[in-house]
Each structure stands twice: as structure tokens, then as C-alpha cells.
Amino acid sequence: MAKMTPRTLSGFMELLPAPQQQMERIMEILRKTYSLYGFTPLDTPVIESSEVLLAKAGGETEKQIYRFQKGDSDLSLRFDLTVPLAKYVALHYNELSFPFRRYQIGKVYRGERAQRGRFREFYQADIDIIGDGKLDITNEAEIPSIIYQTFSTLGLKRFQIRVNNRKILNGFYAMLGLTEKSADVMRTVDKLDKIGPEKVKTILVEDFAVSESDADEILKFIAIKGSNAEVLTALEGYTGRNEMFDQGLSELNTVVKYLADFGVPAENFAVDLTIARGLDYYTGTVYETTLLDHPEIGSVCSGGRYDNLAEFYTDKQLPGVGISIGLTRLFYVLGEQGMLNPELPTAPADVLILPMTEDLSPAIALATQLRQAGIRTQLHCEQKKFKAKMSYADKLSIPYVIFLGEDEISVGVVACKDMKSGEQTKLNTQETIDRIKAGLAELEKGSVIVE
Amino acid sequence: MAKMTPRTLSGFMELLPAPQQQMERIMEILRKTYSLYGFTPLDTPVIESSEVLLAKAGGETEKQIYRFQKGDSDLSLRFDLTVPLAKYVALHYNELSFPFRRYQIGKVYRGERAQRGRFREFYQADIDIIGDGKLDITNEAEIPSIIYQTFSTLGLKRFQIRVNNRKILNGFYAMLGLTEKSADVMRTVDKLDKIGPEKVKTILVEDFAVSESDADEILKFIAIKGSNAEVLTALEGYTGRNEMFDQGLSELNTVVKYLADFGVPAENFAVDLTIARGLDYYTGTVYETTLLDHPEIGSVCSGGRYDNLAEFYTDKQLPGVGISIGLTRLFYVLGEQGMLNPELPTAPADVLILPMTEDLSPAIALATQLRQAGIRTQLHCEQKKFKAKMSYADKLSIPYVIFLGEDEISVGVVACKDMKSGEQTKLNTQETIDRIKAGLAELEKGSVIVE
Structure with a gap:
């Protein structure tokens, strides 16, 4: 028979078993961490009606959409998790309680030009808090805590959550009478x-007709650096001239004030006036997260406050704040940088049992006992040589191998080899279980990411 | 602004938060159980090249495919998890170790006619064990154990795993000289x-020209009922006439022999000669699982042994055995039948903290402490009346509400209300954490499914 050459589409991540185990571990940590903060999981369809999904989209986004006809229906694959959330909240408004806190970890699709490290199918891991009409600033203050908790649980230490407030930026540009040009200026x-800075000034003056003195003011403003207290103090000097600016500064003060209570160490947080996050969607606090040793990666977790989640679907005012992790790209980058902890178990099983008797009953009963004790167990009953079976355990990095022969069965013990240390024990079943569990706990101790 | 009416496509399940929590719990149990048996998680793309994905497909399946052009590419959404597995194993053959045991829980797509309880996007939860050239019968014996463990961990008791062997059926039809008609006969x-039975006989005789006596033989054969031992004994009477039959019976004997060692109670298992599972794919043991009180649902977990997983992609002989749960449909049916345990927590948080002070620092610090203790905690800092906040906790079924006012803060206690019993305590933080954790453990005690 003629064979079709198997292949996976370019731009689609398909992991081998060991890295997939690492990916699963990361997803599990995200689910657990998001849950700790009172976010509920959602799972919306991958396919939506095009007219619903693309109610807002246009331009660059629309070109990347996977859009197609099926029967009479014009369908599209979701390109982010925010539009489906907007649809969900508008559609189920009467059945939800606000503030509505949800997380969603799901695949999204963008037909980008294929290149290394760019994906057409990728996971986003999003959280959002949606208010009905209003949403308190405390929610914006809580977000850095969630980012901090997520990344430090993954094992990262050298990262920084950078925060700004769009009201401060908009207020500042309004002071200079540059409101209409503010999008160009921010870009x-x-x-x-x-x-x-010099090139920035040239563009501002020559391309966007900003006056020399305004350009200098802008450069001076975005050059404000220092500790959070120093930046906030410097910003105090601009108050009293624009109401929006003053409100933004008050919000930023609140966010900074509660940091310590939210458990965010000062070294993982910085007020950074250069952060703007896109152009018109965000209206308050904005967030970016960078790895200090890998600034070239850009932000690994971004988001912000917005005033109107679902304006294309409903008249309800639904303000919110949310962040998103581009999980597939992050995983790819961590792998490239050698930051995925190779010490953590990636085997499909904790124990491989090699039955050495014709009758498999004792080996099967032992496997059943181990599984009941929560140990991931595989029986290897294939007709293969002993050496091939050991090499199988070795290749898969299965940490323990159990040999069960007549000798062991007759005296009620189990021969168990620790594949890393080479140490072999003959203990009864319960003692073997205890030893394996202690060993596994040790193996699981490390974090997923190492720096 | 003109609004687009938000809607979700028909045939696409989109759950509200409470049922979604139940779905997540089921998925978590599946992941854990499959892992206990040494299966490694995989995650293949939803989109594949059409020529790769449809190398085998045809007829009815092809019509249901979501297939479309994107640029120059002819793409399709996966319609099951077996073809992507075949592609994966053929593609990554040199990087895998065999037997290769994987599970995958993922969405698949079929453009079926929309009707109640039928889905176009639905989860399948599959496990497969793939051998390289050979695969021992013990793997087929292990499958009922995995099915049993999965469903009993979910909370089901009244279910039955029905098992047959295709070699027995094929051997039997060969004895009657009906090999060429066996597909029609089995259907x-x-x-x-x-x-x-009478109608079956009429069709056999009139439509497929089976002789009266052969038809009677067939009906007599499939009428073999009784305990596993009785059925196996009855089958012994047919041995010595066809090699394939004898091999099938020997395999079935092995499967039954190891049941108890694999921890499967006799009442959850039955040899059933009427089970055939499709026509040409399966070659050995086949499985169906039915809910005894809901036979109308049909099989909730099916599968079997096959000899050639990836023949469309590779010359390698890759025999395997696998089962699949149609998770979305199962979840829908369980909901319809009122079998999803309403007592299990479905709230987004375990605790809602209502700060009663202007300065939120103590409330935020308390939330941080609770989260560090593993308690899912939400702060409610919105500008709303106390009554509205209590009603929020009530609507979401959040089990505990904490009030933190000046009085409590000054004496170092926390006022905590158990929303179910109404009981309110004033204890220090650690005691409150202990009480909440004990209460949550109690709430989590039940199983997901109740009969």
C-alpha cells in the first residue's frame, strides 16, 4: 500500500512525551494558582460564528483568522480568549454574578507567517475580573500578586512585573495638549x-509635529526612574493640572500601597512609565512582566484594566482587568534557554514491574496495590529479554524497577531497584511503597523552571 | 452603536461556571487515573493537513469533517484522537519507546446534524497502548481494570464492562463458512x-442468504449467557474446529483469569458474545461499558485491540489496544439524568473576605495567608452594601464568608461564617484556617457522580 508521509503542520507545537510532561506540570500550576485567587475555570468553543467573533476585529487581526464555510455557516477559530469571554459574559449576563472572575487556558489560532518560535496554534492562559458597571481599584492591585505567585510557583525568581497607568499617560499628554496625537506619541x-531617546525625539518632532519643548517634556517624563517611592514622588510634581492624571496617580498609589500585603516583594515590581500596552483598549493600570536575564524575550505576561469588555454585544457597561500568558511561546523560549528543570520526573510511570514468573497473578496484584497507593505503575509483560526491558526503563527515565520472581514471592518480598542510585532493596510491599513514595517526593521537590 | 447579538453555535457545549467545575473535576480524575496506569499525556494539534488526516477516511466520516483552505493549505480539524495518534507514532517512531502508552483528552470535531445531546465539538478521553511488532495479551487484560478504576473513582457503581473477542466471532463464522458474509452478519x-432474535434471523436468511440452520446456529451462539465461567465453558464446546476461534478463546480466558488480580469485581464485568464493535478495525478483545440503570445511553466507554494502528503512514506493524470515553456526551447525559452530585463545591472560591475597614491592608494580608495555606480566597472590595455581598456569596455557593472589622483586627481574631450551617466563629487566623480546611475536606468527600 502507498504510504502517506506523516507530518505535523509548521507553526503547530507537538511535543514528545517528556517535554509534554513538563508542559502539563506548568498547566497544573497555572490552574491551581488561578484557583487560589478565586477564579473559576471556563471552556468556550474553539469555533464561533464569524459575525459574532469578528464583530470588533479588523485589519491585521482579520487577515490572520482561520475562517471558513461549513454548510451555510460562516465560521472562525478563536484568535484570543478575550472576545469569547466578552461573548460569554454578554450572553450569560443574567446567570452570572459580578464581579465575575474566570480563568481559561486554551488554544487559539492565528495564521501568522511561520517562523521559529512563532506559533499558529498556541495556548493562552488568561484571567479576567469583570465588574457590572463598576470595578474597584483593589482588583488592579491584586493582579501583580497573581503574576508574582504564578511565576514564583513555577520557579522563577529573576522577573519583574512592570506597571503603569494609562490615565497617567493620557493625563500627561492632555496637559501638553497632545491628546489627539497621543496614540502616535505612545507608539x-x-x-x-x-x-x-534622540531618535524618539526626532520622530516626534518631524513625523508628528510635536514641538521641540513638548518632545523634551515627554522624554523627561518617561525618563523618570528610581524606586517606586521615587517615581511616585516625581509624579506628584505633575498633579493639580489634569484631573485624569491625578486619578491615575491615585490609582497607582493604591496599587503600590497594597503590594506588600498581597505578598509581592519589592524587587519583583517596578513602576515603569514607558509601558503603554497597545492603544485604545486599556484605560487604567497596565502590566508587563519581563525576565531580568532575558529582556530579549519581551513580556511573558501582560494585560491591564479596560472599561468596556463587551460593547460590541451589549449596552451593559462591563469594566474589567485581566492578564494573559502566551503559554506555548513561553514554553518554547524556556526550552530554548535551557530553563526547564531536567531533574523533574518526566517518565510515564514511577515504577516498572518486570514479572519473572509464568503466572502473572502476583505481579498484577502488586501493580494493583501500588496503584491503590497512588504510585504510577506500569507492568512490562512483553516477550522481551530482561536487558531490553531494563533499557526501556532507562530510556523512559522510569525511577524504579521492580523484579518479581518465585524467590521474592515465596518469602513475601519485592526486589526494587532505584534506577538513579542503582541501589536495590528487598522489602515487603508496604515498605517498598514507603521507600518509593519517599524517593518520589524527593524527585518532585524541584521547581519546573530553573534559572 | 449597533450591537451584535452574542450567541454560541448549536452543537457546541458551553457550560456555566458551576457545571464547568464539575466537568473539570471529571477531567482531573481521568488524568489522575490514566496516569496511575503509566499512560503519558499527549497533546496533538487540532488542525492537521487534510491529506494526512484523511489518508484513511472516507464515506460518512469525510462528509462530517471541518475542512477548509488557508492560503495554499488544505486543512482539517481532527475528528477523533486515533488518527492523530497514528500520525504521531509513525512520525516520532524513532524517538518513542514501545510499548508506548499515551492518554489524550481533547476536543474533536464532527459536523453532525445538530440534535439534542449530539455535539459537533466534543471531548474524547482516549488511552492506547501501542506495541512495536507485537503486543502481549496482558495489555488487553489490563484495560477492564482501567475502565473499572476510572468509573468507580467517578462514583459509579452500577456499570458493566462487556467484553468479547473478535477472533472468537471471526473463527465462529469461519466454521460456518460465512467469512465473506461476516461483516453483514455481525451488523x-x-x-x-x-x-x-426472530427479526435477526429473517434478515440473515432473506437479505444475506444465510441458510436456516446456520442462522439458528448463529442465534444459538449469541444466546450463550450466564456467568463468565459458564460462557467460557460453553465456548469450550466449539474448540478444535478453527484455529482463530481457539486463539480468541485462549485470549478471552487470559483476560478473565487476571480480572481479580487487576482489582475488577465480577459484578462489573461480563463476557458478552453480542459485542462486535464495528467491522474491520478491531482484531482481538473488544470492550463496551454500559450503565446498568441506563441501557438507553449505550456504551460510555468502548474500544478494543487492533493489529495495525498506522498502516496508512508506515510499513511498521504497530498493534495496539485502546479505549475512548465520549466525555462531552457522557457529561451531558449525566446532567440530564441528575447524576452529577450537587453536594460537591462548585464555587469559584472557598472563602469570601468582606473587609469592613477603610484600610484594606489587614484584609489583603489575611487573603494572602489563606492562599498560602491552599485555601481558594476571594476578596470582595467592591463599593456595595453588606447585604449584596452576602447574597453574592450565597448565589455562588461560596462555603465560608469572613468579616474583618476593627473589632476583630484589634483583638487578633477573624469572624468566619459557615454559609451552610449558619454557624459563625471568632478564632485566630490559624484556627480559622484549620476549621475551614476541615469543613472543605468534608464537602469534598462525595463522588462526582451519584446514582
Whole structure:
């Protein structure tokens, strides 16, 4: 028979078993951490009606959409988890209680140009808190805590959550009479890290007709650096000139004030006036998270406050705040950087049992006992040589191998080899279980990510 | 602004938060149980190249495929998890160790006619064991154990795993010289429960030209009932006439022999000669699982042994055995039948903290402490009346509410109300944590499914 050459589409991550185990571990930590903060899991369809999904979209986004006809229906695959959330909240408004806190970890689809580290199918891990009409600033103050908890549970230490407030930026540009140009100005300022202050000034003056003195004011403003207290003090100097600015500064003060109570260490947090996060969606606090040793990766967790989640679907005012982790890309980058802890178990089983008797009953009964004790157990009953079976355990990094022969069965013990240390014990079943469990606890001690 | 009416496509399950929590709990149990048996998680793309995915498909399946163009690519959404597994194993053959045991819980897509309880996007939860060239019968004996463990951990008691062996059926039909008609005969016999033996006989004789005496033989054969021992003894009477039959019976004997060692109670297992599971894919043991009180649902977990997983992709002989749970449909049916335990917590949080002071620091610090203790905690800092906040906790079924006012803070206690009993305590933080944890353990005691 002619064979079809098997292949996986480019831009689609398909992991081998060992890295998949690491990915699962990360997802489990995300689910647990998000749950600790009172977020409920949601699972919306991957396919939506195009007219519903694309009610807001346009331009660059629309080009990337996987959109197709099925029968009479014009369908699209979701390209993020925010639009489906907006649809969900608008559709189920009467059945939800607000503030509505949900997390969703799911695949989204964007037909981007394929290149290394760019994915067309990728996981996003989102949390959002949606208010009905109003949403207290405390929610914005809580977000850095969730980011901190998530990344430190994963094992990261050298990361920084950078925070700004769009009201401060908008208020500042309003002071200069630059409100209409603020989108262009922010987009230019966003390039500061890449092109430097002089080039920024040139673009502001030449391309967007900002006056020399205003451009200097802008550069002076975004150059405000220092500890959080120093930045906040410097910002105090701008108060009393624009109401929006003052409100933004008050919000930023609140966010900073509660940091310690929320358990965020000062070194993992910075007020950073250069952060703007896109152009019109965000209206209050905005967040970016960078790995201090890998600034080239960019932000690994971003988001912010918005005033109107679902304006394309409902008249209800639904303000919210949310963040998103681009999980597939993050996982890829961590792998590239050698930051995934190779010491953590990635085997499909904790124990491989090699029955050495014709009658398999004792080996099967032992497997059943181990599983009842919560130990992931595989029986290896294939007709293969002993050496091949040991090599199988070795290749899969299965930490323990149990040999069960007539000798062991007759005296009621189990021969168990620790594959790492090479140490072999002959203990009864319960003692063997205890030893394996202690060993596994030791193996599981490390964090998923190492720096 | 004109609004787009939000809607979710028909045939796509989108759950409200409370049932979604129940679904998550089921998925967690599946992941844990499959892992206990040494299966490793996989996650293959939802989209595949059409020529790869449809290498085997045809007829009815092909019509249901979500297939579309994107740029120059002819793409399709996966319609099951078996074809992607075949592709995966053929593609990554050199990087895998065999037997290869994987589980995958993922969404698949079939554009079926929309009707109540039928889904176009639905989860399948599959396990498969793939051998390289050979695969021992012990794997087939282990499958009922996994089914039993899965469903009993979910809380089901009144279910039965029905097992047959295709070699027994094929061998039996070969004895009668009906090999060429065996597909038609099995398809007819499959209707036995619905149309009764007389109608089956009429179809066999009139539509498929089976002789009267052969038809009687067939009916007599599939009427073999009784305990496993009785059925196996009756089958002994047919041995010595066909090699394939004898091999099938020997396999079935092995499967039954190891049941008790694998921890499967006799009442949850039955040899059932009427089970055939489709036509040409399966070659050995086949499985169906029925809920004894809901036979109308049909099989909730099915599968079997096959000899050639990936023949469309590779020359390698890759025999395997696997089972699949149609999770979305099962969840829907359990809900319809009122079998989802309403007593289990479905709230987004275990505790809702209502700060009663202007300064939120003590409340936030308390939330941080509770979260560190593993308690899912939500702060409610919105500008709302006390009554509205209590009603929020009530609507979401949050089990504990904590009030933190000046009085409590000054004496170092926490006022905590058990929302179910109404009992309110004033204890210090650690004592409150202990009380909540004990209460939660009690709440979590039940199983997901109740009969």
C-alpha cells in the first residue's frame, strides 16, 4: 500500500512525551494558582460564528483568522480568549454574578507567517475580573500578586512585573495638549528601548509635529526612574493640572500601597512609565512582566484594566482587568534557554514491574496495590529479554524497577531497584511503597523552571 | 452603536461556571487515573493537513469533517484522537519507546446534524497502548481494570464492562463458512437488542442468504449467557474446529483469569458474545461499558485491540489496544439524568473576605495567608452594601464568608461564617484556617457522580 508521509503542520507545537510532561506540570500550576485567587475555570468553543467573533476585529487581526464555510455557516477559530469571554459574559449576563472572575487556558489560532518560535496554534492562559458597571481599584492591585505567585510557583525568581497607568499617560499628554496625537506619541515612545531617546525625539518632532519643548517634556517624563517611592514622588510634581492624571496617580498609589500585603516583594515590581500596552483598549493600570536575564524575550505576561469588555454585544457597561500568558511561546523560549528543570520526573510511570514468573497473578496484584497507593505503575509483560526491558526503563527515565520472581514471592518480598542510585532493596510491599513514595517526593521537590 | 447579538453555535457545549467545575473535576480524575496506569499525556494539534488526516477516511466520516483552505493549505480539524495518534507514532517512531502508552483528552470535531445531546465539538478521553511488532495479551487484560478504576473513582457503581473477542466471532463464522458474509452478519446481530432474535434471523436468511440452520446456529451462539465461567465453558464446546476461534478463546480466558488480580469485581464485568464493535478495525478483545440503570445511553466507554494502528503512514506493524470515553456526551447525559452530585463545591472560591475597614491592608494580608495555606480566597472590595455581598456569596455557593472589622483586627481574631450551617466563629487566623480546611475536606468527600 502507498504510504502517506506523516507530518505535523509548521507553526503547530507537538511535543514528545517528556517535554509534554513538563508542559502539563506548568498547566497544573497555572490552574491551581488561578484557583487560589478565586477564579473559576471556563471552556468556550474553539469555533464561533464569524459575525459574532469578528464583530470588533479588523485589519491585521482579520487577515490572520482561520475562517471558513461549513454548510451555510460562516465560521472562525478563536484568535484570543478575550472576545469569547466578552461573548460569554454578554450572553450569560443574567446567570452570572459580578464581579465575575474566570480563568481559561486554551488554544487559539492565528495564521501568522511561520517562523521559529512563532506559533499558529498556541495556548493562552488568561484571567479576567469583570465588574457590572463598576470595578474597584483593589482588583488592579491584586493582579501583580497573581503574576508574582504564578511565576514564583513555577520557579522563577529573576522577573519583574512592570506597571503603569494609562490615565497617567493620557493625563500627561492632555496637559501638553497632545491628546489627539497621543496614540502616535505612545507608539513612538514604545520604541525607546530599541532606538534610544534622540531618535524618539526626532520622530516626534518631524513625523508628528510635536514641538521641540513638548518632545523634551515627554522624554523627561518617561525618563523618570528610581524606586517606586521615587517615581511616585516625581509624579506628584505633575498633579493639580489634569484631573485624569491625578486619578491615575491615585490609582497607582493604591496599587503600590497594597503590594506588600498581597505578598509581592519589592524587587519583583517596578513602576515603569514607558509601558503603554497597545492603544485604545486599556484605560487604567497596565502590566508587563519581563525576565531580568532575558529582556530579549519581551513580556511573558501582560494585560491591564479596560472599561468596556463587551460593547460590541451589549449596552451593559462591563469594566474589567485581566492578564494573559502566551503559554506555548513561553514554553518554547524556556526550552530554548535551557530553563526547564531536567531533574523533574518526566517518565510515564514511577515504577516498572518486570514479572519473572509464568503466572502473572502476583505481579498484577502488586501493580494493583501500588496503584491503590497512588504510585504510577506500569507492568512490562512483553516477550522481551530482561536487558531490553531494563533499557526501556532507562530510556523512559522510569525511577524504579521492580523484579518479581518465585524467590521474592515465596518469602513475601519485592526486589526494587532505584534506577538513579542503582541501589536495590528487598522489602515487603508496604515498605517498598514507603521507600518509593519517599524517593518520589524527593524527585518532585524541584521547581519546573530553573534559572 | 449597533450591537451584535452574542450567541454560541448549536452543537457546541458551553457550560456555566458551576457545571464547568464539575466537568473539570471529571477531567482531573481521568488524568489522575490514566496516569496511575503509566499512560503519558499527549497533546496533538487540532488542525492537521487534510491529506494526512484523511489518508484513511472516507464515506460518512469525510462528509462530517471541518475542512477548509488557508492560503495554499488544505486543512482539517481532527475528528477523533486515533488518527492523530497514528500520525504521531509513525512520525516520532524513532524517538518513542514501545510499548508506548499515551492518554489524550481533547476536543474533536464532527459536523453532525445538530440534535439534542449530539455535539459537533466534543471531548474524547482516549488511552492506547501501542506495541512495536507485537503486543502481549496482558495489555488487553489490563484495560477492564482501567475502565473499572476510572468509573468507580467517578462514583459509579452500577456499570458493566462487556467484553468479547473478535477472533472468537471471526473463527465462529469461519466454521460456518460465512467469512465473506461476516461483516453483514455481525451488523445484523448487532441489532439483536433492538429488533429481537426472530427479526435477526429473517434478515440473515432473506437479505444475506444465510441458510436456516446456520442462522439458528448463529442465534444459538449469541444466546450463550450466564456467568463468565459458564460462557467460557460453553465456548469450550466449539474448540478444535478453527484455529482463530481457539486463539480468541485462549485470549478471552487470559483476560478473565487476571480480572481479580487487576482489582475488577465480577459484578462489573461480563463476557458478552453480542459485542462486535464495528467491522474491520478491531482484531482481538473488544470492550463496551454500559450503565446498568441506563441501557438507553449505550456504551460510555468502548474500544478494543487492533493489529495495525498506522498502516496508512508506515510499513511498521504497530498493534495496539485502546479505549475512548465520549466525555462531552457522557457529561451531558449525566446532567440530564441528575447524576452529577450537587453536594460537591462548585464555587469559584472557598472563602469570601468582606473587609469592613477603610484600610484594606489587614484584609489583603489575611487573603494572602489563606492562599498560602491552599485555601481558594476571594476578596470582595467592591463599593456595595453588606447585604449584596452576602447574597453574592450565597448565589455562588461560596462555603465560608469572613468579616474583618476593627473589632476583630484589634483583638487578633477573624469572624468566619459557615454559609451552610449558619454557624459563625471568632478564632485566630490559624484556627480559622484549620476549621475551614476541615469543613472543605468534608464537602469534598462525595463522588462526582451519584446514582
